[in-house]
Amino acid sequence: MKILSTSLFFLIAGMFSAQSTQFIYEYKFKPDSLNRDQVITENMVLESKTDGSRFVSQKKITEDSLLNASIKQMMAGGGNHIDMSKTPQPKVRNEVVKKYPSYETTFKTSPGSVPIAVAISQKPDWKVSTEKSEVLGYKVQKATSRYAGREWTAWFAPEIPIQDGPHEFYGLPGLIVKIEDTKNDHSFVLIGTKKVSSDQAEQKPRMSSREIALDEEKFRKYWQDYKKDPVKDMRQEILSSSGGVVTSMTFNGKTYSKGEMIRDSEKSRKEMLKTENNYLNLNLYKP
Template sequence: MKIISTAVFCLMAGVLSAQSTQFIYEYKFKPDSLNREKVTLENMVLETKTEGSRFLSQKKIVEDSILDASLKQMNGGGGKPIDLTEIRQPAVRAEVSKKYPSYETVYKISPGSIPLAITLSKKPEWKVSKEKSEVLGHKVQKATTKFAGREWIAWFAPEIPIQDGPHQFYGLPGLIVKIEDSKKDHTFILVGTKKVTSSEPEKKHRITGREIVLDEEKFKKYWQDYRKDPVKDMRQAILSTSGAVVTSMTFNGKSYSQEEMMRESEKARKESLKNENNYLNLELYKP
């Protein structure tokens, strides 16, 4: 993608008029610390508004839009079949939101089927260097921090007067246009911008308001319990079901009993935990 320089020029005017700007980052990461040859790429979006920002996968935004349209179609009737073939599963399902001007940060994730909202209290403490460079046409300055169990090098653009950045990063006198950890396990780089006018309806997260709110310490306990029994939520949901009991389900032409579904889900979740272990925030996920 090309950087749209006019979006930067009009940035502050857009903020003041209730428009939002979407900063699009290429996120390159190594999900498995034991298989460092495997690299995953995902386009992420930092959407900034007057009240704050949210950071999530571009595919997740598309997925939400398709599901919203399908639900409206279903509720409106008409007998048209719902087509979900355009949905491409995002590699990153977590979302980070920040409130301005306090930069109160919330990390949203759904281990299994339970949506969680984790309030993050730790802030990145930056050391700003005099070293300057250029990233994709932006004049940038270097800053470093030890944060979330990793050492980070960031490049921020004073010409873009937003003290925000990808994921949990913020607090520099300009937008963070590139940041990566010292091992190059996680790298974010700005690849484009998009203006979104106030006339476009806001797409709210489908589960907002229904998450379980946890602080960092409670999440650590929750996560360790989840690792031991990743289908606990499914088991509890089955036990709490009143009325008709679903004894089997069919996927791709094959029927599965309730017990088979539990075994398959447990196998898939344990495999995911095994192969996706190189978390950006090591402190949050450490035992």
């Protein structure tokens, strides 16, 4: 207990100093409601700073960094080809950003080629139980909620004084270190923590200047239109003169031309719509 208390002291101290704290979660989910034997695992990061948090895949952080570097290198050399063959591919591309202390929540996604920022209005409504347990050495307490079309069981650690948690979850008197829905379709479990110095500045997302802000109702309409033609925006961008900087891209060991990029993307996106339908936030994707 002495070792745990000392570690905890420095963890909490770092939250209010020149450092941010990264809480690393193992995320397990079943992407296809018709194939419940398939389970995907991805490590996710909740980076908590004094003004808010960002929840994102570890692999996406690496991918964004490498892609930004590749684009800078291409522009500096006057080329028109990007090689993404060695870039790790995240299974989860969505992000969630929260602002402190209001916990205003934004769900960031890119169904097509345009980044979307969805303002989430629904808030988790918790019922705190007296039941207690332990996760990663932390003493935790149980809470339940019906949120986003699912029933959830969460375990929070009062000794970590952050009312935050993975994805869109927050609002308990302590960090949510474990949460899963009753169907066991989606689960998050804290597996580690680490400090990040403030001089390791967070990179601005590559397409943040093009980000479209939508409320939940407008996103639902956008999603229904996207399902009808999932490469509409990509087709317009690639074939336009303004989108003509990149003429080819190497991906998964193959080099694609503009036309091939469009055709292959249309095929893969339509297949993805069939097999990735078990969304965490069911309310956001319903017709």
